[in-house]
Amino acid sequence: MKLTGAQAVWESLVREGVDTLFGISGGAVIHLYHALPDYPLHHVLMRHEQGAAHAADGYARATGKVGVCIATSGPGATNLVTGLATAQMDSVPVVAFTGQVATSYIGTDAFQETDITGITQPITKHNYLVTDVEELPAVIKEAFHIARTGRPGPVLIDIAKDVQAAEFEYEYPEEVNLPGYRIPQADLGGQLQEAAWMIDEAQRPLILAGHGVILAGAEDELLALVEKGKLPVVTTLLGIGAMPETHPLCLGMCGMHGEAYANLALSEADLILTLGSRFDDRVTGPTDRFVKQAKLIQVDIDPAEIDKNVTVDLAIVGDLKDVLPALVPLIERGDKASDHKRTRPLWLARIQEWRGESAKRDIVEQETDEMAPQYVIRQIWEATQGQVIVVSDVGQNQMWEAQYFIHHHRRGLLSSGGLGTMGFALPAAIGAQIGCPDEQIWVTVGDGGFQMNAQELATVVQEKLPLKIAILNNGYLGMVRQWQQMFFEGRYSGTPLLGPDFAKLAEAYGIASLTVREKSGVVPAVSKALAIDGPVLIDFQVEQEENVYPMVAPGAPVHEMIRRPVAGGK
Amino acid sequence: MDKYTLVALMEDKPGVLNRISSLFRRRNYNIESLSVGHSEEPGISRMTIVVNGGERVVEQVAKQLDKLINVTRVVDVSDKPTVMRELALIKVSALPGTRSEITELANIFRARVIDVAATSLTVEITGPEDRVNSLINLLKPYGIAELARTGRVAMVRGVNGSNGLH
Numbered sequence: 001m002k003l004t005g006a007q008a009v010w011e012s013l014v015r016e017g018v019d020t021l022f023g024i025s026g027g028a029v030i031h032l033y034h035a036l037p038d039y040p041l042h043h044v045l046m047r048h049e050q051g052a053a054h055a056a057d058g059y060a061r062a063t064g065k066v067g068v069c070i071a072t073s074g075p076g077a078t079n080l081v082t083g084l085a086t087a088q089m090d091s092v093p094v095v096a097f098t099g100q101v102a103t104s105y106i107g108t109d110a111f112q113e114t115d116i117t118g119i120t121q122p123i124t125k126h127n128y129l130v131t132d133v134e135e136l137p138a139v140i141k142e143a144f145h146i147a148r149t150g151r152p153g154p155v156l157i158d159i160a161k162d163v164q165a166a167e168f169e170y171e172y173p174e175e176v177n178l179p180g181y182r183i184p185q186a187d188l189g190g191q192l193q194e195a196a197w198m199i200d201e202a203q204r205p206l207i208l209a210g211h212g213v214i215l216a217g218a219e220d221e222l223l224a225l226v227e228k229g230k231l232p233v234v235t236t237l238l239g240i241g242a243m244p245e246t247h248p249l250c251l252g253m254c255g256m257h258g259e260a261y262a263n264l265a266l267s268e269a270d271l272i273l274t275l276g277s278r279f280d281d282r283v284t285g286p287t288d289r290f291v292k293q294a295k296l297i298q299v300d301i302d303p304a305e306i307d308k309n310v311t312v313d314l315a316i317v318g319d320l321k322d323v324l325p326a327l328v329p330l331i332e333r334g335d336k337a338s339d340h341k342r343t344r345p346l347w348l349a350r351i352q353e354w355r356g357e358s359a360k361r362d363i364v365e366q367e368t369d370e371m372a373p374q375y376v377i378r379q380i381w382e383a384t385q386g387q388v389i390v391v392s393d394v395g396q397n398q399m400w401e402a403q404y405f406i407h408h409h410r411r412g413l414l415s416s417g418g419l420g421t422m423g424f425a426l427p428a429a430i431g432a433q434i435g436c437p438d439e440q441i442w443v444t445v446g447d448g449g450f451q452m453n454a455q456e457l458a459t460v461v462q463e464k465l466p467l468k469i470a471i472l473n474n475g476y477l478g479m480v481r482q483w484q485q486m487f488f489e490g491r492y493s494g495t496p497l498l499g500p501d502f503a504k505l506a507e508a509y510g511i512a513s514l515t516v517r518e519k520s521g522v523v524p525a526v527s528k529a530l531a532i533d534g535p536v537l538i539d540f541q542v543e544q545e546e547n548v549y550p551m552v553a554p555g556a557p558v559h560e561m562i563r564r565p566v567a568g569g570k
Numbered sequence: 571m572d573k574y575t576l577v578a579l580m581e582d583k584p585g586v587l588n589r590i591s592s593l594f595r596r597r598n599y600n601i602e603s604l605s606v607g608h609s610e611e612p613g614i615s616r617m618t619i620v621v622n623g624g625e626r627v628v629e630q631v632a633k634q635l636d637k638l639i640n641v642t643r644v645v646d647v648s649d650k651p652t653v654m655r656e657l658a659l660i661k662v663s664a665l666p667g668t669r670s671e672i673t674e675l676a677n678i679f680r681a682r683v684i685d686v687a688a689t690s691l692t693v694e695i696t697g698p699e700d701r702v703n704s705l706i707n708l709l710k711p712y713g714i715a716e717l718a719r720t721g722r723v724a725m726v727r728g729v730n731g732s733n734g735l736h
Contacts, residue, residue: 121588122592122596180580306633307626307630311626
């Protein structure tokens, strides 16, 4: 059939199963927007292209499908950059379309021209500049294939304006032709048997589960492995949700602000089975002092992650969805009373002991009138029983959410891990809510991060999204303030932060709002928010100089943590 | 630090060279030389990359290169029986008194004098890098006015074609 390039884009999206996209129009995408109303696609008009990229990312994280965003050339395209880098660092499947100036103008510094393929090359899995309409269908087919397979990631397609207008005979290819793109298939033979032996031999085994488990959709397979082997699990920040945190063998998050018992387990394990995690420095601390006592097995779909940050004893390259089911039958049951296993109950008991010690230091257990941000998070959990998706921002609020919200919901935590993008939460939650209309979604965000993308409140109203937005408002860029307090002589340079009256701001957009100034107001405010059908914003004016504990100081190994003093001055 | 030689095959498409050089820059890899041209297969270019670093770095370079969608194959040929050559053009100051000495040196190295001017000679040498280096060192005292080197190209000995690069 005869189509224009613009029509070909939308036709191809429909064929890829896309029904939603996030974007902002502009001169270099005007042909695309002109053709858009003829296709069954829900276009969500965002208020900033960064928001469009994060929304596509949040949509993808929540649904597992490819998120799509669109922006015009020049500033529209460059505004996507932070969102694409966020998706790239966290391996999120996104396809971004940008308009480019007409082919004859490329390279002339034309109005709103920018070399977006050059700019995004290191922050996308792949990108394309399309200057010939005949190439368009194959490029779109390839882009979706690349974005969603193997280790997922963002792909950008830059389309010259004249290409969007050009007519051609459209045909969508059935197959992709990518001779340089191979998706690793795990060898399910010898290596796997060796892994099983190593697990069986181990006296203090531990699983380190990362985002890869969730990206692979291998949560059930992980649970089967854990339960058969009685293997305790720690997760990375993005691995939260890979395993229900209500499970007795799940120790929660490890790393710089991980649970003390999770970090102690890491530093005393004799075998660590790493699944879909890339040994980020926030997990390992200095790698030359990271878990030297343990043997390491790493399973990852990306061969380049093997031995990149940490050298492992055994590596298996492949999809966890294939590897884990093949591994489960090979390992022995962890509760079988064979000789070398007698130590395993001791190991679990030791972890339990560390756990009890942590509880004593827990701020939510302490009787105080101060409104601790951790208490706020815990009350949201209590009121919802964790049956919600939380989209957290970056900084202290992100760590408190990770520590005090007990995640047992699949894909129940969406957060910017690798890039640590402040301003992520609100637009990502918009994407997540549109992708999962039946889920209740909470945004937990600091006053700093909220002000980085607050303009998207308009999108929330426009799309009638019932988001519950909890601002942990401490009047600081809190994580940096904490570092300044601990390591920079308490000099609060550039961190005290003036904010607006957030409740009034929400009101101005037509969003219900609450301000909470006292600890006693937290529980009523959360129940009130739950009783309101539409969106609600709650400004929790929390204790200003609360810190995130435990904390592994920069440069220290993971077991050397700065702990919260035990209640009662002990 | 050791030198390793990687051979990479890639689709001959716009921007591919940039993707590769950008990868080296972004990952902070120390590249000694890089040479690129057509391979025996239409649409496929062949690159020889000389990397400085330890074994782990080289392994990472190879894996990261292989991750690029347009790169179809990467092989570390460092420990394979390989023919390695480099071509250099050396413009050296030559006056009537030194011209014959320089020509003689070139002959010893099986290099060729390809241009003669009033005050200079241009010598072309092809060979393993150490031989190229030796000639350059010997010519230095005469005064090298200009030097152009291609960087190493490498090929594994034996009958296999590029697809047999295992």
